[in-house]
Amino acid sequence: MTLPASDSNSDIVVVDDLHFKYPTGQGETLQGLSFSIKSGEFIGITGPTGAGKTTLALCLRGLIPHAVAGQMTGTVTIGGRNTRETTPAALGEQVSLVFQDPEAQIIGLTVSEDLAFGPENYEWPAERILAQIPIQLKRVRLEGLEERETFSLSGGQKQRVALASALMMSPTIIILDEPTSELDPIGKEEVFDAVRHLRDEYHATIIMIEHAVEQLAEFADRIIMMDQGKIVAQGAPRELFRNVELFHRTGGERLPQVAELLFALEQDGMLPAESFTPYEDEAVQVLTRLLESAHG
Amino acid sequence: MGDKMEPVIAVRDVSYRYEGDAPPALDHVSLTIEPGEFVAFVGQNGAGKTTLAKTFNGILMPTQGDVYVQGKETRAAGLDVLARIVGYVYQNPDHQIFANTVRDEVAFGPRNLGLPPDEISRAVQQALELVGMQTEADTYPFMLGRGQRQKLAVASVIAMGSPVLVVDEPTTGLDLQGAQGIMHLLRQWNADGRTIIIITHDMNIVAEYARRTVVMARGHVLADGPTRGVLTQQAVLAQAFLKAPQITRVAQSLDPRLGFPADVLTVTEFQAALKERLTQRQGG
Amino acid sequence: MPVGYSIYVETPSPIHNKLDPRTKLAALGTVFVLALEFNHPLVLGILTLGVLAVGLYAQLSFKRFLPFFVGGSWFLLLGVLIWPFYISQGLPLFKVFGAQITLDGLLFGLAMGLRVALMVVAAGVWMMTTSPQKMTMGLLKMGLPYKAGLAMSTSIRFVPLINAERATIMEAQRARGLRLDRGNPLARAAKSVSVIGPMFLRAIDLAQSLAVAMDSRGFGARDNRSSIIQIGLTPVDRVIMIGCAVAIVAGLVMRILGIGILVRGYL
Numbered sequence: 001m002t003l004p005a006s007d008s009n010s011d012i013v014v015v016d017d018l019h020f021k022y023p024t025g026q027g028e029t030l031q032g033l034s035f036s037i038k039s040g041e042f043i044g045i046t047g048p049t050g051a052g053k054t055t056l057a058l059c060l061r062g063l064i065p066h067a068v069a070g071q072m073t074g075t076v077t078i079g080g081r082n083t084r085e086t087t088p089a090a091l092g093e094q095v096s097l098v099f100q101d102p103e104a105q106i107i108g109l110t111v112s113e114d115l116a117f118g119p120e121n122y123e124w125p126a127e128r129i130l131a132q133i134p135i136q137l138k139r140v141r142l143e144g145l146e147e148r149e150t151f152s153l154s155g156g157q158k159q160r161v162a163l164a165s166a167l168m169m170s171p172t173i174i175i176l177d178e179p180t181s182e183l184d185p186i187g188k189e190e191v192f193d194a195v196r197h198l199r200d201e202y203h204a205t206i207i208m209i210e211h212a213v214e215q216l217a218e219f220a221d222r223i224i225m226m227d228q229g230k231i232v233a234q235g236a237p238r239e240l241f242r243n244v245e246l247f248h249r250t251g252g253e254r255l256p257q258v259a260e261l262l263f264a265l266e267q268d269g270m271l272p273a274e275s276f277t278p279y280e281d282e283a284v285q286v287l288t289r290l291l292e293s294a295h296g
Numbered sequence: 297m298g299d300k301m302e303p304v305i306a307v308r309d310v311s312y313r314y315e316g317d318a319p320p321a322l323d324h325v326s327l328t329i330e331p332g333e334f335v336a337f338v339g340q341n342g343a344g345k346t347t348l349a350k351t352f353n354g355i356l357m358p359t360q361g362d363v364y365v366q367g368k369e370t371r372a373a374g375l376d377v378l379a380r381i382v383g384y385v386y387q388n389p390d391h392q393i394f395a396n397t398v399r400d401e402v403a404f405g406p407r408n409l410g411l412p413p414d415e416i417s418r419a420v421q422q423a424l425e426l427v428g429m430q431t432e433a434d435t436y437p438f439m440l441g442r443g444q445r446q447k448l449a450v451a452s453v454i455a456m457g458s459p460v461l462v463v464d465e466p467t468t469g470l471d472l473q474g475a476q477g478i479m480h481l482l483r484q485w486n487a488d489g490r491t492i493i494i495i496t497h498d499m500n501i502v503a504e505y506a507r508r509t510v511v512m513a514r515g516h517v518l519a520d521g522p523t524r525g526v527l528t529q530q531a532v533l534a535q536a537f538l539k540a541p542q543i544t545r546v547a548q549s550l551d552p553r554l555g556f557p558a559d560v561l562t563v564t565e566f567q568a569a570l571k572e573r574l575t576q577r578q579g580g
Numbered sequence: 581m582p583v584g585y586s587i588y589v590e591t592p593s594p595i596h597n598k599l600d601p602r603t604k605l606a607a608l609g610t611v612f613v614l615a616l617e618f619n620h621p622l623v624l625g626i627l628t629l630g631v632l633a634v635g636l637y638a639q640l641s642f643k644r645f646l647p648f649f650v651g652g653s654w655f656l657l658l659g660v661l662i663w664p665f666y667i668s669q670g671l672p673l674f675k676v677f678g679a680q681i682t683l684d685g686l687l688f689g690l691a692m693g694l695r696v697a698l699m700v701v702a703a704g705v706w707m708m709t710t711s712p713q714k715m716t717m718g719l720l721k722m723g724l725p726y727k728a729g730l731a732m733s734t735s736i737r738f739v740p741l742i743n744a745e746r747a748t749i750m751e752a753q754r755a756r757g758l759r760l761d762r763g764n765p766l767a768r769a770a771k772s773v774s775v776i777g778p779m780f781l782r783a784i785d786l787a788q789s790l791a792v793a794m795d796s797r798g799f800g801a802r803d804n805r806s807s808i809i810q811i812g813l814t815p816v817d818r819v820i821m822i823g824c825a826v827a828i829v830a831g832l833v834m835r836i837l838g839i840g841i842l843v844r845g846y847l
Contacts, residue, residue, distance in 0.1 A: 048471045048472070048473060049441065049442065049443065049470065049471040049473075049474060050441065154341070155341070181468070181469055182468070182469065184340050184341040184497050185340065185497050185537055185538060185539070186340050186341075186537050187341075189537075211471060211472075214542060251472060251473045252471040252472050252473050253471065253472055254472050254500075256542060257500075257541065257542040257543040257546075257563050258542060258543070258546060260563045261543065261546075261563050261566055261567065264563070264567055265567070265570070268567075268571075270570075270574070280542055280545065280546060280549075283546055284546055284549045284550065287546065287550060287570075288550060288551060288554065290570075290574075291550070291554045291556060291570075291573060291574075292554065294573070294574045
């Protein structure tokens with residue numbers, strides 16, 4: 001995986017004072033967001049419903065301001081290009097977005113037709129498209145399903161098809177907007193598995209919006225927490241999930257249960273601050289030591 | 297208990313086959329539900345939990361076996377009678393909502409039951425108060441957020457006054473606050489005497505709210521009992537492709553020689569159990 | 581095999597795999613024209629058998645033809661019942677309600693019924709041997725704008741989904757006491773709003789989300805689109821299309837000469 005460089009020249013996404021208001025909205029959905037993402041980072045975005053996460057995803061993909069109505073101020077720069085001056089189609093060779101609803105983004109009657117949709121728009125020759133299809137299907141563990149009818153797929157399979165379709169353009173930035181919220185546990189597992197594979201094997205910047213905090217803790221280098229159109233916190237999982245008071249105050253997002261527990265124990269003086277972890281396996285070790293130490 | 301305590305729902309050796317030669321959606325399932333219970337049906341999509349619940353209000357009739365609702369056999373009773381006993385809230389509120397105002401939406405059910413107008417308005421008012429949406433009575437439903445629409449869907453079923461409520465995936469698509477809002481309501485109604493059945497795969501919600509859990513997979517019931525006992529059966533949950541809440545998993549991962557209980561359901565319980573263990577050790 | 585909501589049946593036959601969809605469309609059109617050019621039951625019967633033979637060559641099972649036969653036989657019955665009242669030429673047989681029924685009348689009625697049956701079976705064979713994707717591609721190559729073609733194939737993709745949602749919506753409303761089988765037609769129509777309303781809203785919502793998703797995947801990036809569905813006219817196609825043209829002309833000539841015509845003066 002590409003390690004993020006330390007100078008700002010490797011900022012692949014720069015958001016500067018981004019505001020956005022929908023035509024029917026009462027007030028701004030995005031109220032002045034500013035942050036940057038380095039090439040190769042895995043960024044998690046979380047927060048309560050209505051925080052503006054999907055709106056942000058649309059801005060990062062350049063669909064706002066071109067394909068979605070509303071008033072946008074501020075700038076979003078993707079790979080050095082200003083989204084206001086570049087069409088979503090032009091950005092499409094660099095950024096891909098996977099939407100929340102599996103049904104609303106699958107276009108093809110069959111899996112291979114859906115994967116072909118994007119490249120066909122860019123007039124790729126048929127041979128090139130047909131050669132890429134099995135490669136991307138393999139990445140999401142859907143080998144051999146080229147001729148399957150998309151209607152007959154499970155939710156988890158549909159989202160993986162959407163992911164494979166997103167990968168067809170070989171994007172350097174992949175945005176995932178709550179890819180598992182409509183799925184059952186198997187589907188969630190399948191999609192997170194695919195994301196894990198992506199993080200390990202595919203060199204790209206990944207931005208994942210999710211409520212599944214335990215998975216965010218596992219995958220993300222940095223997590224941005226939003227509430228009511230603003231960024232209220234950001235940091236590595238270890239730091240962010242220590243901010244228990246913040247999570248309780250905003251109320252829209254769960255902490256990993258081990259984070260809740262260990263923080264509470266720290267408050268009670270039963271654990272030192274350094275023992276804090278949002279990870280399950282580490283928590284088991286910490287608790288084991290704690291119980292053993294009291295073992296007479 | 298008195299001798300008139302018959303189960304509100306009795307499922308006797310029920311099987312259900314959808315058309316074609318697909319494997320049965322329900323395969324010889326038997327269980328009973330007493331009035332006032334709070335039960336969770338858990339399992340993957342296709343495990344049969346929704347199919348089972350749909351035999352309770354007459355949407356589906358078993359292809360084999362019988363279902364009795366308040367003592368009435370469902371095939372004989374029919375949907376009309378059963379809809380008054382078992383209210384069913386579907387997973388996606390947008391599959392139900394069609395009226396121009398919240399009030400009209402809630403009135404749909406009672407109106408279909410043929411209640412007189414003054415009773416309808418009373419039922420609507422009560423239902424709106426129960427979900428805390430009296431002030432939105434004249435709002436256009438699609439101006440509401442997902443969490444509110446979910447409450448609206450629940451209110452419109454509650455307004456029919458059924459003593460049993462089945463809610464399919466109460467928390468999907470909701471954030472923590474939204475989910476807690478709905479579950480709080482259900483817990484309150486359960487305290488008021490209603491029988492609540494939730495169909496879900498959110499094990500954290502199950503651990504926190506459901507007193508009894510039925511685990512299903514491939515049309516069979518794999519486990520049925522108090523939530524605490526069921527959630528600690530790792531093998532059974534694995535068979536149903538489910539995972540216990542993280543805190544339960546952590547308790548189960550601890551070395552048994554440490555003597556820590558493996559049937560912890562919430563963070564609070566874990567904390568309390570930990571305190572007990574530690575003070576015990578130090579004191580003892 | 582990938583069919584969406586069409587009746588396409590995949591088989592390894594050359595009709596499915598070696599012929600361009602445009603050729604099949606031309607053949608269908610030719611059958612329709614031939615059906616109109618003749619009105620003798622024997623000729624039409626032979627044509628019908630010919631279409632059936634093509635269907636069997638395409639490895640379509642007899643079972644699949646059955647719905648079309650059943651549909652077609654209604655027309656046969658209708659033809660034989662109605663047309664004899666209008667035709668007075670030929671051998672008189674018996675009287676019904678004062679009208680003289682002749683042999684030619686019955687045969688003509690049979691021919692008219694056969695004509696429709698022939699068209700129905702031909703259309704069936706065509707649909708069962710051409711996939712919607714290739715059909716759309718054929719139309720695109722004949723000049724249909726690509727956005728229209730996409731609208732067609734997207735609709736096919738979504739029909740099963742909307743249908744499934746309709747079923748769910750119906751269930752949800754039935755659970756709230758909706759009875760669509762009670763009341764006069766007007767009342768029932770009013771009640772269906774509770775099913776059609778959410779269905780429409782969902783369809784519109786889907787359409788909007790889909791439009792954004794398509795933009796997200798570069799729709800409109802170029803003036804034209806490439807396609808993984810490849811079709812092309814081969815010499816076999818050209819021969820068949822020439823054969824179609826010849827058949828039509830021959831049929832026209834025969835009509836003028838009165839060959840294969842039972843009753844002059846009628847189509």
